[in-house]
Amino acid sequence: MHTDEFKDLLEKYLDDRITPEERRRLTTALEDPACVQLLDETICEELAARAYEGEPDEGIRQLIQQRLDQEVRPVHTIRPRRYRWAAAAAILAIMAGAYLWSQRPVKHQAEPTLIADAAPGSNKAVLTLSDGTKVPLDSTGNQVIQQGSTAIHQQGGQLKYDAQGTTASVQYNVLTTPRGGQFRITLPDGTQVWLNAASTLRYPTAFTGPERLVEVAGEAYFEVTGNASQPFKVKMKDVEVEVLGTSFNVNAYADEPTIQTTLLKGSVKLSANNNHILLKPGQQATLAANKGFNVNEVDPNDAIAWKNGYFLFKNESIESVMRTIARWYDVEVSYVGDVKKQRLGGTVSRYEKLEDLLNTIELTKTLKFKIEGRRVIIMP
Structure with missing residues (x-):
């Protein structure tokens, strides 16, 4: 993908202006090591600018570090503009999870099986x-x-x-x-x-x-x-x-x-x-x-991430994550197979549709979800 096109998609993603088709193109691009390198460089430039302006960047550095841990499965990014570059770091982690799993034998990844949706709280x-x-x-x-x-x-x-x-x-x-x-x-x-x-x-x-x-x-x-x-x-x-x-x-x-x-x-x-x-x-x-x-x-x-309008998960068990999500979307959760050992990390707006949130987790190819009425079924 051309550099300008990739940066344009990234900007749209961070500003929450991205269309479903553009999101798929960005997700595909993040499987390309060249795009990963470009994202690294872009974030480094932003960190350098912040250091020059005297702004703290430790939180962003910590988020970037998450991509080195394949056990952390990030969810999505938050919308507020003040978190835009923390969001970019979370994209890196999403890419890392998807790339690492792509190196392992995995079952065929079907299209999301969601058949219903639940509004946020x-x-x-x-x-x-x-x-x-x-x-x-x-x-x-x-x-x-x-x-x-x-x-x-x-x-x-x-x-x-x-x-x-x-x-x-x-x-x-x-x-x-x-x-x-x-x-x-x-x-x-x-x-x-x-x-x-x-x-x-x-x-x-x-x-x-x-x-x-x-x-x-x-x-x-x-x-x-x-x-x-x-x-x-x-x-x-x-x-x-x-x-x-x-x-x-x-x-x-x-x-x-x-x-x-x-x-x-x-x-x-x-x-x-x-x-x-x-x-x-x-x-x-x-x-x-x-x-x-x-x-x-x-x-x-x-x-107090919840008070500020987003979920924040740090290498949490899928059961812990889903308890939090279930309370906010008022849904029940059940598990099929050996999935409770999975762990997730990352940030997500509390005002995303449940379908969008779960589809983003599915992009890591670690879990699949199905919604039946107000029940979320989690599968390997």
Whole structure:
């Protein structure tokens, strides 16, 4: 393929302007070592330019390094322009996976067998008031919900409590997102919470006691308003997180084997099973059943990729990847044959159609998918 044509296809891919036919041509081109070399050079030029401008490039270098590991099976790339060259690096990894598998004996790769599709998730939730009243919420809503002297304002995919509103007695509300839903809420103290799919947040309509206590099941990202005289606490399963003012992500889904807390800024104290630890920014604490905390240095932005509109997988098992995808697209997953040992890595927009996402994984020639109704069947 001519250099200019290849670069044009690459630009269209990164800007999400590529047609299905052009995508097939780009995928075919990436099996050509000459095009791989050209992509390497293009990314290197971009890295050099960023270094000259003083911009960080370590994240991009790490993504490029993924192509050296044939066990990492990337999925796709994210759409936001600020990630364009990280996306280009992910394309390299996609090519690497496809090329490495092309060197092995493989079964005939049939055309994708998808026969249906599922839309990505959206802003939707149910607010359950203390008296049991259920209020459906979605992206189009614009209303004021009066609860005693407290006014709850909904504007699109966000709830906001009137910070001036008080109640004679504290009442507890519950915000629940379904599979395929997400929602944002500003609590009475100004703390902001982003709630991921299939998650629940229980909280008071006013913080009047010595502490601000909320409960989470599923996944949520917090930006806590500081108040040294009234610590903010989050309870989830067996873990309690205590903060004064900070930003952190918690993941405590019932179907996940561990509970994770990732700190972006500030400081948090974690307690579980008589164990207590302090986290610093850039650290992630993982708690498995009947075990203590395991703390690792991480890129904390990875943990809130979902909040920023994309999935991020780093050499994860296909089961872990599909649990995340299933919650967002509200589908069930089943496996045929010995496929659970496969691992995937890469990034993908949360707003891709499920068919496009799965077709991209199929390009690595490691897995095949079939959709029957709302069930995704994974095959070797």
